[in-house]
Amino acid sequence: MILAHQSDWTGMVLVLVPLGFFAWLLHVANRRATRNGPVSEHPATPPEQPPTKP
DSSP states (O other): OOSTTSOHHHHHHHHHHHHHHHHHHHHHHHHHHHHHOOOOSSOOOOOOOOOOOO
C-alpha cells in the first residue's frame, strides 16, 4: 500500500500536515523557552534545615 501516490493533493497533504505540526510544535517550544527566561547555571539552594539535636 503506497499512500503518497494516490493523487496530487493527497501526496501534498501527507507531507505538509506532519511538517506543519512539527513547525507549530517548534514555535510553541521556542515561545515557552523565551517566556521562561535563561536557565541559571547554579541549581536552586535547598531550604535551610533546622539544627538537629544530638
